[in-house]
Amino acid sequence: MQTLWRFYGFSLIFTLFCLGLAFWYGWESTGTVTGTASLLWIVVVLSVLEISLSFDNAVVNASVLKEMDEVWQRRFLTWGIAFAVFGMRIVFPLAIVAIAAGLGPVETVNLSLNDPAEYERIVSSAHVGIAGFGGAFLAMVGLKFFFDLDKDIHWIDVVEKNLTKFAALPAAEIAILLLVLWGISSLLEPAEALTFIIAGILGLVTFIAVEGINTILEIHEEKQKLAGAAVRSGLGGFLYLNVLDASFSFDGVIGAFALSNNMIVIALGLSIGAMFVRSMTIHLVRKGTLAAYRFLEHGAFWAIIVLGAIMLMSAKFHIPETITGLIGAILIGLSFWWSVRYNKRHPEDAETPAD
Numbered sequence: 001m002q003t004l005w006r007f008y009g010f011s012l013i014f015t016l017f018c019l020g021l022a023f024w025y026g027w028e029s030t031g032t033v034t035g036t037a038s039l040l041w042i043v044v045v046l047s048v049l050e051i052s053l054s055f056d057n058a059v060v061n062a063s064v065l066k067e068m069d070e071v072w073q074r075r076f077l078t079w080g081i082a083f084a085v086f087g088m089r090i091v092f093p094l095a096i097v098a099i100a101a102g103l104g105p106v107e108t109v110n111l112s113l114n115d116p117a118e119y120e121r122i123v124s125s126a127h128v129g130i131a132g133f134g135g136a137f138l139a140m141v142g143l144k145f146f147f148d149l150d151k152d153i154h155w156i157d158v159v160e161k162n163l164t165k166f167a168a169l170p171a172a173e174i175a176i177l178l179l180v181l182w183g184i185s186s187l188l189e190p191a192e193a194l195t196f197i198i199a200g201i202l203g204l205v206t207f208i209a210v211e212g213i214n215t216i217l218e219i220h221e222e223k224q225k226l227a228g229a230a231v232r233s234g235l236g237g238f239l240y241l242n243v244l245d246a247s248f249s250f251d252g253v254i255g256a257f258a259l260s261n262n263m264i265v266i267a268l269g270l271s272i273g274a275m276f277v278r279s280m281t282i283h284l285v286r287k288g289t290l291a292a293y294r295f296l297e298h299g300a301f302w303a304i305i306v307l308g309a310i311m312l313m314s315a316k317f318h319i320p321e322t323i324t325g326l327i328g329a330i331l332i333g334l335s336f337w338w339s340v341r342y343n344k345r346h347p348e349d350a351e352t353p354a355d
Contacts, residue, residue: 007279007282007283007286008276008279008283010275010279011272011275011276011278011279014271014272014275015047015272015275015276018043018268018271018272019040019043019044019268021268022039022040022043022265022268023036023040025039025264025265025268026038026039026040039262039265042260042265042269043265043268043269043272044269045269046256046260046265046266046268046269046270046272046273047269047270047272047273047276048273049256049269049273050269050270050272050273050274050277051273051276051277055277055280055300055328055329055332056299056300056301056303056304056307056328056331056332057244057245057277058277058280058281058284059284059290059296059297059299059300059332060141060244060297060300060301060304061241061244061245061277061281062281062282062284062285062289062290063290063297063300064240064241064244065241065281065282065285066285066290068238072238073282073285075238076238076241076242077278077281077282083242083245083246087246090263090267092246092253093112093119093123093253093263093266094108094109094112094263096122096123096126096130097111097112097119097122097123112263113263113264116261116262116263117261119261119263120261123253127314127315128188128192128195128196128199128315129195129196129198129199130199131196131199131311131312131314131315132181132195132196132197132198132199132200132202132203132312132315133199133200133202133203133206134203134246134308134311135200135203135308135309135310135311135312135314135315136177136181136199136200136201136202136203136204136207136308136312137203137204137206137207137243137244137308138244138304138305138307138308138311139177139180139304139305139308139309139312140173140174140177140203140204140207140308141207141244141301141304141308142301142302142304142305142308143173143176143177143305144173144207144211145297145301146160146163146164146167146301147163147164147166147167147172147173148164148167149164149167149168151164151167153294153295153298154298155295155298155299155302155335155338156298156302160298174204177200177204178204180309180312181196181197181200181201181312182197184196184312184313184315184316185197185200187316188315188316192315196315200312206243207243210239210240210243211240213239214239214240253266253270256269256270292339292343293335293336293339293340293343294339294342295335295336295338295339295342296332296335296336296339297335298335299331299332299333299334299335299336300331300332300335302331302335303327303328303331303332306324306327306328306331307324307328310323310324310327
């Protein structure tokens with residue numbers, strides 16, 4: 001219990017704080033017990049939805065974070081929280097409305113508070129572009145993991161071994177993504193198709209840019225090591241994780257409007273979920289869970305590929321968030337069970353999670 005409190009204590013305190021704000025806001029805006037209870041319930045459901053959709057995010061975050069030193073880990077868990085909670089859950093939807101409607105910051109905030117239905121309509125109208133950008137970035141994150149010549153551990157052998165072979169072809173994963181973008185765009189109206197293609201290409205370029213920055217920093221660090229300098233940097237991973245978090249949050253922000261079009265309610269619910277994702281991430285890193293369960297990472301990256309594909313297809317087809325979360329949970333659950341089974345059959349390879 002003490003260990004769990006160490007990892008999740010702050011998230012629980014933050015949850016109580018947000019629920020307190022939700023209670024105050026509900027009472028001030030409705031003046032009734034029923035209205036306040038209804039608002040609180042929506043906040044709770046949104047937070048649970050965000051957590052269920054983002055467990056694969058926590059696993060992937062942990063896979064990157066474990067390679068970073070403690071200084072950059074702390075920076076991600078502090079500055080990254082501000083970016084994920086304040087930036088993506090509050091500023092991002094407001095920025096969409098401001099750009100789409102040509103409004104200033106003050107007018108946009110007033111619109112979100114005084115005309116939530118119109119605010120929701122404008123945010124939802126940007127879904128095609130968001131689906132293209134976020135889906136392309138997430139798809140590249142997943143494909144990059146499997147298109148790796150150095151990858152020697154495989155969960156779904158038949159598929160993953162062949163993907164590793166194709167990794168010998170330069171930019172094979174980029175070609176696959178571009179074909180998918182073209183295929184989905186052919187199903188859309190011309191104006192939406194153009195928006196989707198441009199957004200998808202920008203998502204791809206963003207992924208390449210972040211990977212490029214990370215590579216440049218790694219080369220610089222290797223040169224410093226060869227010169228005998230102490231290197232403890234994680235800037236590349238920090239940038240990568242924040243862009244990854246942003247891509248994960250796109251779908252959650254848009255999907256939240258299915259439950260409420262109130263900006264404050266959405267921000268409170270999603271922020272609670274984002275905080276718990278951070279706690280899960282650091283828990284996985286500190287406990288060494290990824291090393292102990294060898295296929296868990298594979299399940300998370302397959303879930304990311306599925307999430308990216310669903311985001312891309314959502315430009316044309318409506319896919320409920322419950323299906324997205326369920327598929328991700330099933331893939332991660334299967335990879336966990338497969339890891340446990342492997343550890344029982346090969347105890348010499350098993351690693352025990354840290355206390």
